[in-house]
Amino acid sequence: MDSKSTSYETAVNISETESTKLKSSSAAPAATSKAIPHNQKGGWRRGVAIFDFILRLCALVTALAAATTMGTTDETLPLFTQFFQFQASYDDLPAFSYFVVANAIASAYLVLSLPFSIVCIVRPHLVGVKLLLLILDTVMVAFTTAAAGAAAAIVYLAHNGNSTTQWLSICQQFGDFCQRVSGAVVASFISAFIFIILVVFSAVALRRH
Amino acid sequence: MDSKSTSYETAVNISETESTKLKSSSAAPAATSKAIPHNQKGGWRRGVAIFDFILRLCALVTALAAATTMGTTDETLPLFTQFFQFQASYDDLPAFSYFVVANAIASAYLVLSLPFSIVCIVRPHLVGVKLLLLILDTVMVAFTTAAAGAAAAIVYLAHNGNSTTQWLSICQQFGDFCQRVSGAVVASFISAFIFIILVVFSAVALRRH
Numbered sequence: 001m002d003s004k005s006t007s008y009e010t011a012v013n014i015s016e017t018e019s020t021k022l023k024s025s026s027a028a029p030a031a032t033s034k035a036i037p038h039n040q041k042g043g044w045r046r047g048v049a050i051f052d053f054i055l056r057l058c059a060l061v062t063a064l065a066a067a068t069t070m071g072t073t074d075e076t077l078p079l080f081t082q083f084f085q086f087q088a089s090y091d092d093l094p095a096f097s098y099f100v101v102a103n104a105i106a107s108a109y110l111v112l113s114l115p116f117s118i119v120c121i122v123r124p125h126l127v128g129v130k131l132l133l134l135i136l137d138t139v140m141v142a143f144t145t146a147a148a149g150a151a152a153a154i155v156y157l158a159h160n161g162n163s164t165t166q167w168l169s170i171c172q173q174f175g176d177f178c179q180r181v182s183g184a185v186v187a188s189f190i191s192a193f194i195f196i197i198l199v200v201f202s203a204v205a206l207r208r209h
Numbered sequence: 210m211d212s213k214s215t216s217y218e219t220a221v222n223i224s225e226t227e228s229t230k231l232k233s234s235s236a237a238p239a240a241t242s243k244a245i246p247h248n249q250k251g252g253w254r255r256g257v258a259i260f261d262f263i264l265r266l267c268a269l270v271t272a273l274a275a276a277t278t279m280g281t282t283d284e285t286l287p288l289f290t291q292f293f294q295f296q297a298s299y300d301d302l303p304a305f306s307y308f309v310v311a312n313a314i315a316s317a318y319l320v321l322s323l324p325f326s327i328v329c330i331v332r333p334h335l336v337g338v339k340l341l342l343l344i345l346d347t348v349m350v351a352f353t354t355a356a357a358g359a360a361a362a363i364v365y366l367a368h369n370g371n372s373t374t375q376w377l378s379i380c381q382q383f384g385d386f387c388q389r390v391s392g393a394v395v396a397s398f399i400s401a402f403i404f405i406i407l408v409v410f411s412a413v414a415l416r417r418h
Contacts, residue, residue, distance in 0.1 A: 053367065079398060087373075088373060088374070089373075092371065092372075092374070093373075093374075094362075094365060094371035095365070112339040127416050131412055131413065131416050133409075134408075134412045135409050135412065137349060138347060138405055138408045139405065140403060141347060141350050141351055141354075142351075142354045142405055145350075145351045145354045145355040145358065146355065146357065146358035146361075147358065148355065148358070149354065149355035149356065149357070149358035149359040149362075150358040150359055150361060150362035151362070152303040152355075152359060153297040153303075153358075153359035153360070153362045153363050154362050154366075156303060156304070157363075157366075157376070158374070162301065162302060163301075164297055164298075164301035164302070165297070165301070165302075165367070165376070165377075165379045167220070167366075167374070167376040167377075168374075168375065168376075168379070170374045172408055192351060196347055196348065196351055199343075199344075199347045199408070200344050200347065202412075203340055203343045203344065203411075203412060203415060204340065206412065206415045206416055207336050207340050207415050
């Protein structure tokens, strides 16, 4: 009777070890099925990082175009009197000077941020770098939109003038100047918009961690 | 001999079940020790959410102050000719009109975002709401800084004038108008700065998930 009960126990124990084996064998596919979405997530995040890099290049082009277009704008009218020449340059207006400085800073920041963006492509799970880029991108949104807004206000005045304050339109005389400046303002607004998209992408990539 | 070996096996199996019991009992404190930092993290995130709510109230005050100050600015000079009166109002200048609209939109958004901010205090682990607020806050950074920049450019012109474009300063005549407008611009820049801080806080809170 005793030997029977022990043999019964052994049988139970064997079945238990078999069940644990089964459990462990069923745990293995579970682990792999967990690993696959993790890789997929990594791939998804890498795609966002590559898109981030491309957007940074686009923003660099527009910010650089805005800064150089505004910075090289300088028109001298052919008519001049004995005492002075009629000349319009970007640095006559402080708003335009700030515009050049802000867009130059944004361009420099974008160049410096490219290596960090590459790091995010190589290692899509790094959080600190993404957070740093998100914060600096937000500051750049403020920089570039303030510059674009200020320049746009002046360009509007230059085109239309203002009757209340008796500020006359200057685009009749300085047509080429006005066109170049308007182009620079549009480029700056585009780069500001790209910065906003960069912030949104960084936030979405941060969320999934 | 056979019964001895089975009894030995039983003993081994008993010791195995005991060891698993020990493992399970040692797993329990590990689980509780994990639970404590999780709660601490939740508390930390709740603190950030409360700070977020307070910042939103501050931004609401400054944005509303900027919109109303600019919107109620209207100065009529005591001197007038037979044909017209000298009057300066915010809606004479499109930049100031945009300033009022942008700050009113920011105020309305801040009022609407307060319930969402309260939801974040009650449930600090909600990710979707925080992400939504972060994206809309970024858009508001662009809105308010563009408005503040445009208004600042015009205010600078009103104060100092510009010799190249022959736009004369109007603050000699409209002193009260200029002062009120300058105050509104400063208030708008403060609200833009608070929006930037809100974005940074949201990003930091998102990261820790």
